[in-house]
Amino acid sequence: MKFMIALLVMGILTQNFTLAKFLGICPFLGVSKKLNTAVGMSLAVIFVMLLATAVTYPLNMFLEAHDLVYLQTIVFILVIAALVQMVEIVLKKYVKSLYNALGIYLPLITTNCAVLGVVILNIDNISAYSAYGFGFGHAMVSSFAAGAGFMLAMVLFAGVRSRLETADVPKSLEGLPITLIAAAIVSMSFLGFTGIVEGMGLL
Amino acid sequence: MNAILIAVATVAGIGILAGLLLAILSKVMAVPVDETAQAIEEILPGANCGSCGFSGCSGYAAALSSGKTTETGLCNPGGSEVSAKIAELMGLAAADVTPMTAVVLCNGTEDVAERKMVYEGVASCKMAAQLFGGEKSCIYGCLGLGDCVSRCPYHAIKLCGGVAVVDYELCRACGMCVATCPKKLIELIPKNKVSAAVLCKNRDKGVLTMKECKVGCIGCMKCVKTCEYGAVTVESNVAHVDPDKCAACGKCADSCPKHVIEMLQFKA
Known part of the structure; x- marks a missing residue:
C-alpha cells in the first residue's frame, strides 16, 4: 500500500511527466489555453495511458518470452496508435463536443511521447522496483499517476495562461516565448517537491 | 532465420489484429453523415x-x-x-437579403474628443470601459482599443485616429462587432442606398456634450425640423436617423451645427 502511494506521489509531483520529465510538451502548450479543453485532453490522455499499459504490459511478457524485446518501441507505438484511433471513434460517436474541442490534438496523442514514455517506464520499473514486487497493478497505478500528473500540469498551466492573456507582456515576448518562460517557471516550482517521497518514508 | 520470422509474424500479427479491430469498430460506431x-x-x-x-x-x-x-x-x-x-x-424559396453594413456611430477622434485621464491598462475596450467608462470625457464614445477590430472575421474594421472605422466594402454584416462593442456604438444599416447617419451616441445634455467633444450631438433639433421625410428623431438628447425613411437629401447634414451627421456613401 505504501508503495502504491509512493508511486502516486512520484507520478503526480516529484517525477511529473510534463514538468520534470518534459514528456508530452506538445499538448501541454497546445491545448492549455482553455481550462475545459485542458481537462478534456488530460482525461483522454489518462484513459489512453491506462488502456495502453493494460495492453502493453502483457504484450511485453510475450515479447520477453520470445526474446523480442528489441521490438518494444515499434510494437508499443503500433498498439498505442490503434488505441487512440479507437478512442477517437468512440468519442466521435458519444462525446461529439469533446471530439470537436480536442480537434487535431486527439490524433496527436498517438505520437504523444508521454504515453509511450509511461508504457516503457513501466516496463523499466519492473526491474528497478523488483524489491517491491512491481507488478501489473503497480503499473496501472503508476500510469494513472502519470496521467493525473499531466492533468495537474495542464490545469495549473491553463490558469497561468489565462492570467497571461491580460498581462502586459513586452512586445518581443508576446505569444509563444512568454508561454515557454511561464512553463519553465512552473516546471522549476515543481522542483520544490524533490525528496518528498523519501521524506515521508514511503520508499 | 527463425528469429526473423517470429519477429515479422509478431509485428504483422499485431498490425493485422489492430487493423481488423479498427475496421469493425468504425463500422459499428459509424456516425451517419448528413x-x-x-x-x-x-x-x-x-x-x-x-x-x-x-x-x-x-x-x-x-x-x-x-x-x-x-x-x-x-x-x-x-x-x-x-x-x-x-x-x-x-428546393425552397430564395429570399432577398438586404445587404447591410456595420457603422460605428462615433466620430470623436483624439483631436476633437476631450480626455479625462490617460488610460494605460490592458488594451481592451471591455476592460477600459469598466474603469470610469474609459479614457474619454464622453462615456458614450468609441474607446479606440479595437475589441471590434480583433473580433471582425473579415478584417473590415480599422482604428483611425482613436476611433474604429468600418470598411463598408469588406463588411459582411455578421454583427459580431455589434455584440462586442461595450459602448453599443455599432449598428447595422442597409448599404443598398445612400443614407444619413448621426455619428454620435452622446445622451448627455447639450451643454455637457459641448464640453466633452467638439463633434458631439447636442440634441438641438435642427435636423428634425429640416427633415421633410420625418426620418430624424431626437431621443435622450441625441438624434437618430431611420434609414428606411431617409431619402438621402442631405439637408440634415447641412443643417447640423456640430457636423455630426454624415451622408454614408456605399458603392453598389
Missing part, C-alpha cells in the same frame, strides 16, 4: 458568426437540412447569393 447539411455548409461563408440565430454555420446547415427552418435568407454575410444557392439545393 450529406445535405454538408453541402449547405460548403455554400455558407463559414464565419460562424451566429447572425442567423443558430450555433455557427454547421448549426444553420443542420437546421436547414433537417427541416427545422425553411428560411434560406438568414445568412447576412452570404446575402442573396448564398440564399439563392441554398434555395436551389433544397
Whole structure:
C-alpha cells in the first residue's frame, strides 16, 4: 500500500511527466489555453495511458518470452496508435463536443511521447522496483499517476495562461516565448517537491 | 532465420489484429453523415458568426437540412447569393437579403474628443470601459482599443485616429462587432442606398456634450425640423436617423451645427 502511494506521489509531483520529465510538451502548450479543453485532453490522455499499459504490459511478457524485446518501441507505438484511433471513434460517436474541442490534438496523442514514455517506464520499473514486487497493478497505478500528473500540469498551466492573456507582456515576448518562460517557471516550482517521497518514508 | 520470422509474424500479427479491430469498430460506431447539411455548409461563408440565430454555420446547415427552418435568407454575410444557392439545393424559396453594413456611430477622434485621464491598462475596450467608462470625457464614445477590430472575421474594421472605422466594402454584416462593442456604438444599416447617419451616441445634455467633444450631438433639433421625410428623431438628447425613411437629401447634414451627421456613401 505504501508503495502504491509512493508511486502516486512520484507520478503526480516529484517525477511529473510534463514538468520534470518534459514528456508530452506538445499538448501541454497546445491545448492549455482553455481550462475545459485542458481537462478534456488530460482525461483522454489518462484513459489512453491506462488502456495502453493494460495492453502493453502483457504484450511485453510475450515479447520477453520470445526474446523480442528489441521490438518494444515499434510494437508499443503500433498498439498505442490503434488505441487512440479507437478512442477517437468512440468519442466521435458519444462525446461529439469533446471530439470537436480536442480537434487535431486527439490524433496527436498517438505520437504523444508521454504515453509511450509511461508504457516503457513501466516496463523499466519492473526491474528497478523488483524489491517491491512491481507488478501489473503497480503499473496501472503508476500510469494513472502519470496521467493525473499531466492533468495537474495542464490545469495549473491553463490558469497561468489565462492570467497571461491580460498581462502586459513586452512586445518581443508576446505569444509563444512568454508561454515557454511561464512553463519553465512552473516546471522549476515543481522542483520544490524533490525528496518528498523519501521524506515521508514511503520508499 | 527463425528469429526473423517470429519477429515479422509478431509485428504483422499485431498490425493485422489492430487493423481488423479498427475496421469493425468504425463500422459499428459509424456516425451517419448528413450529406445535405454538408453541402449547405460548403455554400455558407463559414464565419460562424451566429447572425442567423443558430450555433455557427454547421448549426444553420443542420437546421436547414433537417427541416427545422425553411428560411434560406438568414445568412447576412452570404446575402442573396448564398440564399439563392441554398434555395436551389433544397428546393425552397430564395429570399432577398438586404445587404447591410456595420457603422460605428462615433466620430470623436483624439483631436476633437476631450480626455479625462490617460488610460494605460490592458488594451481592451471591455476592460477600459469598466474603469470610469474609459479614457474619454464622453462615456458614450468609441474607446479606440479595437475589441471590434480583433473580433471582425473579415478584417473590415480599422482604428483611425482613436476611433474604429468600418470598411463598408469588406463588411459582411455578421454583427459580431455589434455584440462586442461595450459602448453599443455599432449598428447595422442597409448599404443598398445612400443614407444619413448621426455619428454620435452622446445622451448627455447639450451643454455637457459641448464640453466633452467638439463633434458631439447636442440634441438641438435642427435636423428634425429640416427633415421633410420625418426620418430624424431626437431621443435622450441625441438624434437618430431611420434609414428606411431617409431619402438621402442631405439637408440634415447641412443643417447640423456640430457636423455630426454624415451622408454614408456605399458603392453598389
